[in-house]
Amino acid sequence: MKKAVAGAIALSLAVLTMAGCGSNGNNGSHAGEASSAAPTGSNAGEASSAAPAGSKADDMSDKIKIEIMAASWTGGGWPDNNHPIIQYIDKKFNVDLQIQWVPNANFVEKMNVVSASGKMPDVIRLDPTMFQKWVGQGVFLDLQPYLSDYPTLKNVATPESWALLNPEGKTYAIPIYETPQNNTYVRSDWMDKLGIPMPSPDEFTIDKFYEIAKAFTTQDPDGDGKQDTFGFSALGNSLQLGDPQLIAAFGLANGWKEENGKLVPVETQAAEWTSFLTFMNKAYKEGVLDKDFITNANFNEKYAQGKVGFALDMHYQFSQTTNAQLQAVAPGGKFVELSPPAGANGERGTRTPTSGMTKVVLSKDMDDEKRDRILKMFDWWVSPEGEDIIKNGIEGVQYEKAADGSYQMTDALKAEGEGRQSLLWNWVLRGNTNTFNIYKWSAPEWAKGMEQSIVNAQKYPWKNASDGYLSASQTYTDKGAELDEKFLQTVLQIISGKKPVSSINDAIAEWKQNGGDKIIEEVNAAYQAGK
Template identity: 40%
Template sequence: MKDTKGETELKKWLSISLSVLISSGVLAGCSSDNSKDNPASSPSGTASATAQPTAAAQDDMKEKLELNIMTISYEGGGWPANNSMIDYLNKKFNIDLKFQWISQDNYKEKLNVLAASGEFPDSFLLLKEDFLKWRDKGIFLDVKPLLSKYPNLAKNLGGEEQLQFMSPKGKYYSFPYYQIETQTSFGIRKDWLDKLSLKMPTNLDEFYQVSKAFATQDPDGNGKNDTYGFSASLVANKTDFKHVDPIKAAFGLVDNWGLKDGKLISWHTQNKELKDFAAYMNKAYTEGVLDKDFAINKVKDPQDKYEAGKVGIDDVVPNVFYQTLVPNLKKVDPKAETVQLLPPKGPTGLQGTSTNAITQRIVINAKIDAKKQDRLLKLFDYLMSDEGNTLSKNGIEGTHYKKNGDSYEKLPAFDQDRPMLISAWYLRRFDLNTQIRLWDDKTMVDNVNQWFKNSEPFKWPNLAAGLESTTDTKNGVTIDQKFMTTLIKVIMGEQPLDAIDAAVEQWKKDGGDQITKEYNDAYLQSK
């Protein structure tokens, strides 16, 4: 009998009443329209007509300034206050740099707490829905009038298109957080395939049979029934799944929004595809092929379970795969071997893999004074320079690495200090090899790039990624959570498959039809 810890907790979550979901401002990310008319209710504490400076003050950097930055911690932890990178940047820019590294599972809650207090950091990372929710309330600095002083920002962050993205015409309210489009891909335990005399799966049926063998035929040889074929989780705000995008795509589901007959449709309205996907997942859940804790897993839990040798297939980031996942897995099983698994073909031959849109944005608080704006932008501009890019990816020469002739050697302090976090989790260049280090083996670098290249033909983009729907911004999270509650119950066998039809109609009635109209209007205007 597999460990089913957390199922009681999961059932409690699934039984949360609709009234609680609707009233939960923190979970739903809802905001009242009152802030448009009442300056005191705006998270910035100012009216939405807050004046934006046209040029930052000249700053000779003689005065020491405190700079506060908040971002998502994707793999736990961050820099402590005495980190060598903090010390280096503090000295170079005469600043007292303070980072808040917040878990991706708690980030939205933290943002809403800050919004309620009106005390945002000097600069912080935002997901699309929060950026759009607060974009026109005078909270974010328009950096466009200032960029002429900071050429590296204009040059190395995707150019005007990316700087303008999701801001009103003529405004740059954010910098893009760069993500490789086809950043993740399924990885599979080849040593488990070989041990069980299995072939690499190419379609959903074969994927299931291999996953079932991984779950039932003791691939790790420990004599226990303690492995799963694959795992999953929910995204942080519980509005979608994570780690199973290729399965969704194979059944013909769109990535949030896609085109049908020239119009945008939401995956929440694809009855047949949803039922096919849910039936597949229900079978996997019932037969112990899918991780029983999939719906209460934190975002990173499936990767942790893969590294622990408890899951045979997971979607991985190639850079992280070679630099972190492989070493960790080798400690558990020195014979472990992972290879890339291309997206399985669905019943009609469809294939797709996780595809990022650059909708995460880095903003500067418009409330900070012009001198602090300039210091912060100088720091950002430096990080985008050649010298700063080398620093943010590799750390400090002599501390985190050293040069030996024509080659480089990583020093132990690199793994202890993790100097690359400012690049990996905050601000970085548009560069496919943004997480490749000076000392990385050329073969490994070639392998990473080959994974990206192999995934390229299977892009599965969200076609509404850069578009805006005011109804979605205000109510989308709430109605999506409600929809997901039903879908999860169907997968767990607590509701029949036909419950999806009612969930689709309820989603439309609760605001989905209006959201669809607004996205289609925005789509037509963007063409």
């Protein structure tokens, strides 16, 4: 797939993302992404002395300092560079690994400062927007001439993912593997209390969704004698409203869709918006939709407080955390997974990230020895042995093996927090094994549930067709956020009854007139050139 065009800025239409990614509390795009296979590899706590494959007969006798800059999220990065996993890597590759964790909210500012200084870190993990901003400025190393010497690293992604967002014939970054993992969840204890059978995928239409959601609102499922529960909630900060499964059921695009060889933006889908907004306005008026949805920052508290029946766009790990929190206010409370609801024409979908949009880049300002050492390190990093160490940690430090062959976290890791051992895997670079949050000590039932959840999410892909093309539009760069925000305000006013549903047509016309038509023209020019 040729993509000579500068590609994708993550749409403000999406809740999130990458790689994850701004997101609400349930998409897990950072430290909570899902996985589908148990890790394999060496359990040894000592670094192997065998030199990994590479383009040079490097005996790694020279110690090399390697600086890595990466975004951090909840909990922040490790406080220093003496973490046992860093020490392991330092010993294995004779390097001095220096990790600079930058809070994600400040990462763009930090990147601008670093660039202005003229001294880029050796390795940086970038979201697609920042990658596209800098890729044409000659600051990243072209990896294409070297990848054949690092077969494990080369096979970490498909050729399409390697090419994504790169100029033709160039490979300026290692693509980060992504997988869909978010699904629809429902309070099964409420279903049981109200005598509602769990619907099969064929039975779970958008009408059935509304029927159940209304029962959750009107039939006192929590038994407190008050009408203080809601069928579902939403977020008022993006056009997806945090409910992509509902959006997809009405045929609305995940930002953009391909139709008759052209890319069509969601803002122009008048018929689909009319149907969706009629549905949402009815839900608001009847109390089925959480009345406070416009001011919601995330869903976490709503779900954990036991006042919402459907959780849309939730991943398995978050469902298990929420279920544990529910016990304090609703003993027996439990969210279980459903397929996304099907629309009138059979449409259904789960928000699907495009694998390879988030990138790991190397600075061009390094000598051959450092370049080869980093590529050797990353080639091992995404191997089964490397994954075992980078994700699970070191036996005897982060986990222990019992006599019966099972594993358990050490007291040290319990104090630090499960998952904290895998920050390099989560927030720097990971392989394509889908093992994101399944660890050696994970309970078999939990691991099986995580695996199945990913399989289920992959059944209903709902991709953004503009990935790889959107930022080719200068008009979108200049005006896109402003146009999207104005369009969103009309959507919120319609849902809350402040404007009639028909006013969406005026919003569409205004969006097109004030720059949308030009965005469509520019994006489609890039799309045709990139085919």
